[in-house]
Amino acid sequence: MKLQKRDLVSLADWSREEIWEVLELAKRLKEERRAGIRHDRVLRGKTLALLFQKPSLRTRVSFAVGMEELGGNALYLGPDEVKLGVRETIEDVALVLSRYVHGVMARVFEHAVVEELARFATVPVINGLSDMYHPCQALGDMLTIWEWKRHLEGLTLVFVGDPNNVANSLMIACAKLGLRFRLACPEGYGPGEEILRHVRGSGGEVEVIHDPAEAVEGAEVVYTDVWVSMGEEAIAERKRRDFAGFTVDLALLGRAKSDSILMHCLPAHYGEEITYEAARSRHSMIFEQAENRLHAQKALLALLLG
Ligand code: CP
Ligand code: NVA
Numbered sequence: 001m002k003l004q005k006r007d008l009v010s011l012a013d014w015s016r017e018e019i020w021e022v023l024e025l026a027k028r029l030k031e032e033r034r035a036g037i038r039h040d041r042v043l044r045g046k047t048l049a050l051l052f053q054k055p056s057l058r059t060r061v062s063f064a065v066g067m068e069e070l071g072g073n074a075l076y077l078g079p080d081e082v083k084l085g086v087r088e089t090i091e092d093v094a095l096v097l098s099r100y101v102h103g104v105m106a107r108v109f110e111h112a113v114v115e116e117l118a119r120f121a122t123v124p125v126i127n128g129l130s131d132m133y134h135p136c137q138a139l140g141d142m143l144t145i146w147e148w149k150r151h152l153e154g155l156t157l158v159f160v161g162d163p164n165n166v167a168n169s170l171m172i173a174c175a176k177l178g179l180r181f182r183l184a185c186p187e188g189y190g191p192g193e194e195i196l197r198h199v200r201g202s203g204g205e206v207e208v209i210h211d212p213a214e215a216v217e218g219a220e221v222v223y224t225d226v227w228v229s230m231g232e233e234a235i236a237e238r239k240r241r242d243f244a245g246f247t248v249d250l251a252l253l254g255r256a257k258s259d260s261i262l263m264h265c266l267p268a269h270y271g272e273e274i275t276y277e278a279a280r281s282r283h284s285m286i287f288e289q290a291e292n293r294l295h296a297q298k299a300l301l302a303l304l305l306g
Helices: 016-034 058-069 090-100 111-120 135-149 165-177 193-201 233-242 286-305
Strands: 047-052 073-077 103-107 125-127 156-160 180-184 206-209 221-224 261-264
Touching: 016 135, 016 165, 016 286, 047 058, 047 090, 058 073, 058 103, 058 286, 090 103, 090 111, 103 111, 103 286, 111 125, 125 135, 135 165, 135 221, 135 261, 135 286, 156 165, 165 180, 165 193, 193 206, 261 286
Parallel strands: 047 073, 047 103, 103 125, 156 180, 156 221, 180 206, 221 261
Antiparallel strands: none
């Protein structure tokens, strides 16, 4: 793949082949890391800026460790330092950072901000979560499903809960890689038009079912995420009310296939979208997913910055 200033703003812009290239490389890097093989010359002398408007554990640490393992550096820029669009314009931040670093990972509130960074930066920009998408999470998740199910095409993934940024990126990844996507959510919620356009444009479909028990029937993958995402604190109470009854617990999981896997991007709010018992059950892959962020992003960094 020829990648000249290639960004990852949304998986909608990536082809099935490009996504598979990341997954295949990630799998190899994971195996080699376990075997003690190091790749610390791949990004030697390269720096990735980590620009955060919101908190993070996994994204921050996996990108920092990933850069270090590839021989490069990561520079953390927290919400109070750059003040994107407040202290100076997004355009100027993009142009200045491009003079210092070889790539920018940005976690932002509004998706338009990461789009604007990508438009003006002359180095690759990676979306580390926006209100619309979380493509790095979907890459790590596809790696996890592939590892545990040995294939992707034809599997049914049921997302129980809020059709949020994580769900949106999963919908697009599933459409591109041939998984069936079913959404279990309350009446009044559902995927936005833009997402559905991308999904259909990639040959996929989203089935929406308002009864979680019916939705998970026959699922190979059950996925959930928080009901209240970062930035939605003002509507938290209403969302908790709306999503009551959509908790993934052992009883719900029992309706999926007996060898189904349970996924959650974390952080989890135990007792809300998922019970602690379900998250610790034999089905749960949540810590595998967290680990796979590292491998998938190392592959991504090697391809974009290498
Ligand atoms: N899943 C995820 O992106 O976690 P963080 O918010 O901790 O980075
Ligand atoms: N949907 C969550 C994901 C956190 C990784 C949020 O945006 O807060």
